Amino acid sequence: MPKKAKSKAKSKAKLNIKKSKKGRRAAPPKRRKVAVSIPALEAAATEAADFAAKHEAAAAESKGAAEQRRSDADAARQEVAKLEAAAKKAKRDVAWGAAAVKEANNRAAKLDALAEKARREATSREAAAERARRAAAEKARREAARQAKREAAEKARLEAIERAKRKAAEKAERDAARKAEREAARQAKREAAEKAKIEAAERAQREAAEKAEREAARKVEREAAKEAKREAARIAKIEAAAEAKRQAAEKVEAEREAAEGAERAAAVIREVGEPAESEVAAKPESGNSDGPSFTDGIRRK
Numbered sequence: 001m002p003k004k005a006k007s008k009a010k011s012k013a014k015l016n017i018k019k020s021k022k023g024r025r026a027a028p029p030k031r032r033k034v035a036v037s038i039p040a041l042e043a044a045a046t047e048a049a050d051f052a053a054k055h056e057a058a059a060a061e062s063k064g065a066a067e068q069r070r071s072d073a074d075a076a077r078q079e080v081a082k083l084e085a086a087a088k089k090a091k092r093d094v095a096w097g098a099a100a101v102k103e104a105n106n107r108a109a110k111l112d113a114l115a116e117k118a119r120r121e122a123t124s125r126e127a128a129a130e131r132a133r134r135a136a137a138e139k140a141r142r143e144a145a146r147q148a149k150r151e152a153a154e155k156a157r158l159e160a161i162e163r164a165k166r167k168a169a170e171k172a173e174r175d176a177a178r179k180a181e182r183e184a185a186r187q188a189k190r191e192a193a194e195k196a197k198i199e200a201a202e203r204a205q206r207e208a209a210e211k212a213e214r215e216a217a218r219k220v221e222r223e224a225a226k227e228a229k230r231e232a233a234r235i236a237k238i239e240a241a242a243e244a245k246r247q248a249a250e251k252v253e254a255e256r257e258a259a260e261g262a263e264r265a266a267a268v269i270r271e272v273g274e275p276a277e278s279e280v281a282a283k284p285e286s287g288n289s290d291g292p293s294f295t296d297g298i299r300r301k
Helices: 002-024 038-092 098-272 274-290 294-300
Strands: none
Touching: 038 098
8 A cells, every 4th residue: 555655656746747847848939020010019919928828827737736746745645644543553553563563663654754755846846836937937028028128129220210211301301402592592693693794784885875975965066066166267257258358349449439539630630730739639638538548448347
């Protein structure tokens, strides 16, 4: 009876150790590449939760195995108690002999040792199961932390790319605006220069036209002055010619009158004779003083 319990406890202990080792050596799930989109992140979070649930299930299985081992240890303890009762009974039956008592004591000691060993193994299995559970939880936590870190790094990388794109777009927009402003300024400058050139040409043309008009006016004035001068000279010449003609006519008339007077005087002298010569000599003097003469016309002129 005790040998069968001992072998049974050993086989259960080996089976529990194998199960715990199998649970500890369970291969972790393969890592999958995390997509950038939110559904992929949610799927990754779900996968991490499934992984933690699997580890928790493994820990629960280890815990069940530990409970089974504890129940086996309780059964062994009950067996030990039974054996102890049998030993007590054997001790009471001292009449059976010292050999039976010694055998019973040895058997009780072996059963005690086996029970102690079973308790130690159960305790160690429980500790192993607790360590496995803690390790699985820690592994799941580390995996979740690594996943979160990868997601944060990916998110930061995408945000940095987006920021770089925005900055590049803003810079391109600013460069285009500055280029457009420079082009507009150059265009305005060219237009202003062209306008100034046109205005200068128009002003020069107006000034040239005004100058030509002034020159033409001055030329017309000079021509008019020359024409007036020529007309005045012609009129003066005509007047001088008329005056000279009149003076000549007056002179001729005076000479004719003088000649007539001289002829009359000569006739009178011839008629009167010498006494008349004195009268004739006085008569011209009185004629010179009283009547008009050529010199008087010249003085009047």
